[in-house]
Amino acid sequence: MTKMDFLERYGQEDEPYVCASCGNCTLVCPVFRELKWESYGPRGKLHIVKSIIEGEGEFGEDFAHKIFLCNLCEHCTSVCTTGISLDRFWEVARAEVRQRGLMPKPAQFVLDSLKARGDIMWMGSADRLLWMEDIEAIVKDRVMKSAKVAYFLGCNVSLKSQLHDVARSMVKIMEYAEVDYTILGDKEICCGAPLGWAGNFEGINEMAEKNLELIHSLGVETVVFSCPSCIQTWSEYSRYLKEENDLELLTTSQYINRLVREGRLKFDEQPMVTVTYHDSCISARVLKVTEEPREIIEDIPGVYNVEMTPSRQSTRCCGAHGLLDVVDPVLSSRIAEMRLRDATVTPASRIITECPRCILAFDLAKFTTGYDMKVQDITQIVAESLSPNDVGGDEAK
Amino acid sequence: MKVDEIRIGDIVGADNVSTTHETCMIYSKDVTSLPDMAYQIISPKFDVVTQPVDVPSLQNLVWYALDNNIPLVPRGNGTSGWGGSIPTRGGICVDLSSMSRILYFNEFEQAITVEPGITWRDLLAFLGRLGFTLPVYPSSATAATVGGFVASGGLGIGSTRHGNILKQVLGIEAILPNGKIVRLGKVMLDPKSDTLQEKIEEGNSWLSQELTAAGLGTPEQESKLITGTYGTLGIITKVTLKTIPNLQLVPFACSFYSMTDLVNVATKIISEAQPYYLRFLADNYTSKLRVLKGHELEEGKYVLTGALLDTIYQNEDNIERIQVITKEENGTTLDDKRAWFYWDERLYPLRIKRHGPSLVPAEMLAPLEMLPDILDETKAELQKSKVAIEGTLSNDGSSSFMVWILDDERKKISFTIGWQRSFQIAALAEKFGGLPYAVGLWNGRHAKKFYGDHTYKELKIMKKRLDPNNLMNPVKVFGGRVTAGRISTTFGFLVGFIIALMGGGFVPSLLGWEWLTQLMNSSLIQAFPVPLLLLVSFVGGFAGIAAIRLMTLNQALSIGIPLLRVLSKILRK
Numbered sequence: 001m002t003k004m005d006f007l008e009r010y011g012q013e014d015e016p017y018v019c020a021s022c023g024n025c026t027l028v029c030p031v032f033r034e035l036k037w038e039s040y041g042p043r044g045k046l047h048i049v050k051s052i053i054e055g056e057g058e059f060g061e062d063f064a065h066k067i068f069l070c071n072l073c074e075h076c077t078s079v080c081t082t083g084i085s086l087d088r089f090w091e092v093a094r095a096e097v098r099q100r101g102l103m104p105k106p107a108q109f110v111l112d113s114l115k116a117r118g119d120i121m122w123m124g125s126a127d128r129l130l131w132m133e134d135i136e137a138i139v140k141d142r143v144m145k146s147a148k149v150a151y152f153l154g155c156n157v158s159l160k161s162q163l164h165d166v167a168r169s170m171v172k173i174m175e176y177a178e179v180d181y182t183i184l185g186d187k188e189i190c191c192g193a194p195l196g197w198a199g200n201f202e203g204i205n206e207m208a209e210k211n212l213e214l215i216h217s218l219g220v221e222t223v224v225f226s227c228p229s230c231i232q233t234w235s236e237y238s239r240y241l242k243e244e245n246d247l248e249l250l251t252t253s254q255y256i257n258r259l260v261r262e263g264r265l266k267f268d269e270q271p272m273v274t275v276t277y278h279d280s281c282i283s284a285r286v287l288k289v290t291e292e293p294r295e296i297i298e299d300i301p302g303v304y305n306v307e308m309t310p311s312r313q314s315t316r317c318c319g320a321h322g323l324l325d326v327v328d329p330v331l332s333s334r335i336a337e338m339r340l341r342d343a344t345v346t347p348a349s350r351i352i353t354e355c356p357r358c359i360l361a362f363d364l365a366k367f368t369t370g371y372d373m374k375v376q377d378i379t380q381i382v383a384e385s386l387s388p389n390d391v392g393g394d395e396a397k
Numbered sequence: 398m399k400v401d402e403i404r405i406g407d408i409v410g411a412d413n414v415s416t417t418h419e420t421c422m423i424y425s426k427d428v429t430s431l432p433d434m435a436y437q438i439i440s441p442k443f444d445v446v447t448q449p450v451d452v453p454s455l456q457n458l459v460w461y462a463l464d465n466n467i468p469l470v471p472r473g474n475g476t477s478g479w480g481g482s483i484p485t486r487g488g489i490c491v492d493l494s495s496m497s498r499i500l501y502f503n504e505f506e507q508a509i510t511v512e513p514g515i516t517w518r519d520l521l522a523f524l525g526r527l528g529f530t531l532p533v534y535p536s537s538a539t540a541a542t543v544g545g546f547v548a549s550g551g552l553g554i555g556s557t558r559h560g561n562i563l564k565q566v567l568g569i570e571a572i573l574p575n576g577k578i579v580r581l582g583k584v585m586l587d588p589k590s591d592t593l594q595e596k597i598e599e600g601n602s603w604l605s606q607e608l609t610a611a612g613l614g615t616p617e618q619e620s621k622l623i624t625g626t627y628g629t630l631g632i633i634t635k636v637t638l639k640t641i642p643n644l645q646l647v648p649f650a651c652s653f654y655s656m657t658d659l660v661n662v663a664t665k666i667i668s669e670a671q672p673y674y675l676r677f678l679a680d681n682y683t684s685k686l687r688v689l690k691g692h693e694l695e696e697g698k699y700v701l702t703g704a705l706l707d708t709i710y711q712n713e714d715n716i717e718r719i720q721v722i723t724k725e726e727n728g729t730t731l732d733d734k735r736a737w738f739y740w741d742e743r744l745y746p747l748r749i750k751r752h753g754p755s756l757v758p759a760e761m762l763a764p765l766e767m768l769p770d771i772l773d774e775t776k777a778e779l780q781k782s783k784v785a786i787e788g789t790l791s792n793d794g795s796s797s798f799m800v801w802i803l804d805d806e807r808k809k810i811s812f813t814i815g816w817q818r819s820f821q822i823a824a825l826a827e828k829f830g831g832l833p834y835a836v837g838l839w840n841g842r843h844a845k846k847f848y849g850d851h852t853y854k855e856l857k858i859m860k861k862r863l864d865p866n867n868l869m870n871p872v873k874v875f876g877g878r879v880t881a882g883r884i885s886t887t888f889g890f891l892v893g894f895i896i897a898l899m900g901g902g903f904v905p906s907l908l909g910w911e912w913l914t915q916l917m918n919s920s921l922i923q924a925f926p927v928p929l930l931l932l933v934s935f936v937g938g939f940a941g942i943a944a945i946r947l948m949t950l951n952q953a954l955s956i957g958i959p960l961l962r963v964l965s966k967i968l969r970k
């Protein structure tokens with residue numbers, strides 16, 4: 001009989017029994033919607049866990065693989081009738097998969113890469129400077145400088161060339177608003193989120209702390225993130241933040257919205273752009289940041305937001321979260337296609353979001369479906385809509 | 398049972414069939430956690446799960462099952478708890494959730510036709526965008542399918558104004574157990590996209606003859622065959638439902654210190670304000686929920702919550718009326734925020750399960766005025782158990798009365814024994830003129846009372862005509878033989894063995910049956926290599942097995958429940 005005492009270790013032993021089998025979670029689960037068998041959905045997986053506890057099932061390779069077929073998108077958690085923190089449950093199960101040596105190979109690669117290189121793509125710290133090309137003169141002096149605000153790019157924005165414009169746009173916005181900011185440059189390392197997704201909780205605090213030590217030494221009061229998962233991870237795992245919680249962690253949209261409200265950003269009239277805002281799972285369901293990006297869009301003259309169904313906290317996952325994009329890229333892309341279809345049935349010609357993984361996922365889905373739709377980060381549409389510099393910044397205050 | 402996965406894959410599509418252990422196990426569950434003992438009288442899992450996507454392939458599947466004598470069990474999303482969608486004899490699970498299209502909507506006729514697998518939530522979202530809503534939908538709307546609720550019948554949100562869901566069904570299309578496709582009542586479709594007309598003509602004319610032979614009406618008049626009969630007489634493939642304009646929704650909520658006050662207010666509100674929806678939560682429900690965020694304010698009180706769905710002017714008058722009535726009966730009207738909170742919570746009655754972690758449910762239909770008495774007696778009978786009670790009020794003076802008994806299924810013995818409490822509550826409610834709320838599998842014993850003698854007789858006649866081999870959702874509603882598990886088989890053997898042993902050993906001499914004793918000692922029998930008494934006992938044992946195998950589910954329950962009750966009395970003392 002397979003031992004399941006890990007559940008007790010993490011305080012999860014009641015949860016499979018607390019499940020009311022109501023099916024709410026299953027019907028919103030992107031993986032279930034795509035694979036359509038309950039054994040891939042949350043309710044079904046809890047039944048499997050129960051059957052393993054009862055000695056009627058096996059915690060083998062097949063189950064381990066199923067546990068990784070999940071976006072950790074928090075959708076099931078947000079609708080659960082009995083308040084089960086299902087995402088936590090899946091992460092705990094992944095930790096057990098790792099303990100038992102049953103990790104899917106691509107997930108193991110991510111862990112190895114984090115250990116060897118400090119990022120998820122087997123690159124290296126030097127590569128974290130590549131995005132600065134062309135704007136080196138502007139940002140050079142900002143690297144590791146004492147400042148009130150730090151901009152934390154995260155692995156995807158730092159290392160993926162498709163996303164370099166996101167960082168450049170954020171720099172443009174902060175320069176425009178004359179923000180006293182700093183960046184960690186090649187000293188930045190992964191926030192630690194993928195460790196949790198791959199079931200290695202022990203290493204997360206350490207990675208978060210390495211970044212936080214630097215941030216602390218620079219006298220930073222506010223950290224602005226291009227990736228919402230970094231905020232979630234630090235808030236959940238960093239001991240430093242738990243003990244000294246005077247550090248403000250904001251998504252780019254929260255920070256930009258603040259700049260707009262302070263009158264530090266001014267926009268030019270745009271030539272009638274209809275966009276649709278895609279809430280990323282973590283921004284909407286965990287950080288509850290749904291209104292700020294919409295307020296920003298509303299403030300850009302000539303840009304109109306139409307809502308996708310579903311949106312805000314009921315948003316659908318892009319398919320790329322939780323390592324699904326590496327464990328099963330085909331499934332991940334099919335989920336992205338499904339969400340892209342929600343956008344294509346609106347009159348919008350552009351998707352705006354604030355998560356680098358969503359951008360990558362939609363770019364791929366555009367390619368596989370042939371849908372022609374521009375996908376941008378909120379920073380990009382803001383940066384390209386700014387009025388000429390002389391009316392922004394302090395003068396505008 | 399051996400099933401031919403490839404052949405079934407040819408019929409419904411290879412991607413739409415699964416025989417994996419996990420899938421078959423998961424689809425064999427509904428929301429009720431059963432004690433292990435239950436699997437001694439029903440089979441633990443399906444042999445195969447299918448997800449047909451259209452009517453022709455579903456028809457072929459029914460024919461295949463008929464040819465091969467394999468049971469079929471329709472399933473929506475498995476959100477009911479009366480065993481209607483679980484296997485009793487293995488066989489094929491027909492998961493209808495992939496058939497979920499909206500086929501027809503006409504705002505002037507105020508009707509919508511859908512496939513059975515669409516969830517109520519998706520249907521409500523569609524109608525909401527067009528300014529309409531549904532007269533009745535279940536509080537499981539987020540996951541339950543239209544087919545599942547229509548097949549079960551019952552009260553839901555909207556029933557306080559509109560009654561049972563079955564009154565909202567204008568027509569249904571179904572595949573009968575013999576594979577014929579029929580339409581009962583009035584199924585509305587765009588004739589241009591209706592590809593089944595020929596098959597329907599054939600099916601309906603056959604059914605007309607059968608109905609006439611059974612002394613029943615026309616197919617147009619006999620929707621009751623398929624609605625509310627738990628998929629025992631056919632698989633629903635289309636449903637035409639009434640819709641209503643989505644007028645102004647105004648939730649309200651009031652709290653009370655006694656159930657009698659609550660019932661008095663509810664009765665007046667129903668007659669004077671015709672609310673869309675009314676639900677009550679008893680003191681033991683609100684006190685258990687207090688630890689869940691947002692539920693602490695009415696801790697330990699009786700809460701009446703509901704909503705008006707009317708014009709702005711009507712609503713303004715009615716809200717005032719509700720406030721006055723509540724005050725007159727010592728109640729407190731809660732503010733809008735609480736009213737909306739309870740409205741949003743209408744879809745989450747199972748939150749209470751957090752306190753279990755398991756639940757033993759008991760649900761009854763009872764006259765509204767009897768609720769305070771039933772509540773008191775229930776509390777008295779279940780003093781030693783953790784219970785939480787709530788219910789929905791209908792427009793005909795009745796109410797569903799849900800008793801959630803909190804338990805822990807990991808404590809195997811006490812959970813098994815404690816199961817009889819569900820049946821105990823049913824018996825108690827019957828004393829006050831109550832009925833089981835639903836039939837499904839577990840309440841088959843009460844089917845006659847539930848449907849009424851006359852209707853039940855008609856349904857039974859039609860079951861025989863339409864499904865002589867009892868393959869469509871067997872054992873549900875109409876009962877049938879158990880599927881004996883290893884323990885029940887062993888139990889049967891042991892009981893038979895012991896009875897025969899006693900019968901062959903002491904009893905003849907005790908009763909002075911000399912002739913039997915002489916026969917046993919006769920030299921003829923002594924010639925057997927095995928002692929005769931043992932032989933007789935074995936024969937008794939095998940007779941015991943046969944008796945178990947021939948036993949119907951209802952007989953098994955009639956024996957098992959009192960037994961558990963006695964055990965419970967002994968052990969819970």
Ligand SMILES: Cc1cc2nc3c(=O)[nH]c(=O)nc-3n(C[C@H](O)[C@H](O)[C@H](O)COP(=O)(O)OP(=O)(O)OC[C@H]3O[C@@H](n4cnc5c(N)ncnc54)[C@H](O)[C@@H]3O)c2cc1C
Pocket residue numbers: 021022427428470471472473474475476477478480481482493513534535536537538540541542543544545546547548549550551552553554627628629631632633634744745746747837870
């Ligand atoms: C949170 C919650 C709230 C609930 N609220 C209510 C409520 O307000 N009122 C109420 O009455 N019940 C309620 N229920 C019970 C249950 O949800 C309903 O009975 C529901 O309608 C079942 O739908 P389903 O799609 O899950 O069907 P299932 O549970 O899968 O099936 C129910 C029955 O219908 C049969 N069936 C399913 N589909 C078909 C079909 N297409 N053709 C023929 N037969 C079919 C099955 O064989 C079975 O007998 C609730 C349950 C939960 C978990």
Ligand code: SF4
Pocket residue numbers: 025028029030031032041042069070071072073074075076077086087090317
């Ligand atoms: S986290 Fe998302 S993908 Fe994973 S089970 Fe829940 S809903 Fe499905």
Ligand code: SF4
Pocket residue numbers: 018019020021022023024025026042043046076079080081082083084086
């Ligand atoms: S929503 Fe929660 S209670 Fe309902 S089936 Fe999913 S895990 Fe279980």
